[in-house]
Amino acid sequence: MLPITSFLVSYLLLLLLTVGMLIATVWLNQKHTLMSTKRLLLIVLIGALILTVPGGFGLIGLQFIPIYYIIVQIISLLLGVVFLNRILTDMGPSFKIKPWFVLFLTGSVLGFGVLLFTPLFNYLSNIQYGSTQYDLWASTSLLPVCLPILFAYTFNAMTEVPNEIYKLWYYPRHSGATVMEDADYYRLMLLEVQVHKHPSQKEPPIKVKARTTGDLPFGLWFQKFIDDYNYKFPNDPIQIFDDTAHEYGWLFYSIKPSLFRLRSYIDFEQTIAQNKLQENSLIVAKRVEEIS
Structure with a gap:
């Protein structure tokens, strides 16, 4: 040729x-x-x-x-x-x-x-x-x-490979309404939450902005976030229970605004300030299934 x-x-x-x-x-x-x-x-x-x-x-x-x-x-x-x-x-x-x-x-x-x-x-x-x-x-x-x-x-x-998971957050089934009695409304910060409303994750996640104070425990704040969202959108809520009525476990991490989008694990028992979350931080909430 x-x-x-x-x-x-x-x-x-x-x-x-x-x-x-x-x-x-x-x-x-x-x-x-x-x-x-x-x-x-x-x-x-x-x-x-x-x-x-x-x-x-x-x-x-x-x-x-x-x-x-x-x-x-x-x-x-x-x-x-x-x-x-x-x-x-x-x-x-x-x-x-x-x-x-x-x-x-x-x-x-x-x-x-x-x-x-x-x-x-x-x-x-x-x-x-x-x-x-x-x-x-x-x-x-x-x-x-x-x-x-x-x-x-x-x-x-x-x-996408998760860090070693020590503890998961579960929605408190029998808790009452979350009230922020001691919140300093002059020092509120705005956070953005990225979450899938349904565990299938076939659709893109939603991003919702919500306000909080630095001295509020993260788990308590996320509970209020879910309650407020599901109250506003009762026909398409964020699912917190599976088909057998068991609570999903949740894992949280923040994504830093950089080219590499590094993740930082969030301890739900610590406050917003202790987790070093800042104004407009992007928080990713993921359901985690435990394998027994």
Whole structure:
């Protein structure tokens, strides 16, 4: 097989694979209504065009290897960080629960980027790699654009492994209404709670903001939070009992507002202040099933 023929076969196979990923991306988007189709196609188009620009390094000639090859890799990595930030903004909580959509979308952007980068680079360059200058080898410098997405899912999987659990909070079945008698209403702080209303967790969690004082025990405050929410929404409450009328166990942690979203375990027997919760802290409440 002639070198140019081998290149065309590889190029066409990549084109078919990329088109297949784009079709899968559009289908998943329409199925789950994650964003408008127009916005999705714009993301793919703009992302691919941006990845095409480094193809201009073909003008450099032999100096492309290895210095500018590494430079393009660094640029691709930075573009991957920007792409990840954009996807997190557009998708919100759906990012964690729709990984196949994100991976197909990333593959579509990268695939079309490679398909546009390769002819531009080969047209501007006179470098021969092996027996022909027409090859996909230079476009491998674009692969780091996927690393931030892969890192995000790897990190999420790691953080989903719970810390060692010493105690769980249970809703006090026979307790009366929670009253904040000694609360200093001039020093209230606002906290945000993320919780699934139903244990199936098939739908994205809700986020609700509620006020509290620093000297209130966290468990007592969360009980009042549930009582107030279920009073306001009796037709769709936060479930606190399973099908056998047993209380769910609950685990709490706060997420710090940073790139890595580090978690900090919350002791429900300690006060809000002792748990070092601050204004607008995001608190995640999770049901935990004990295996006997």
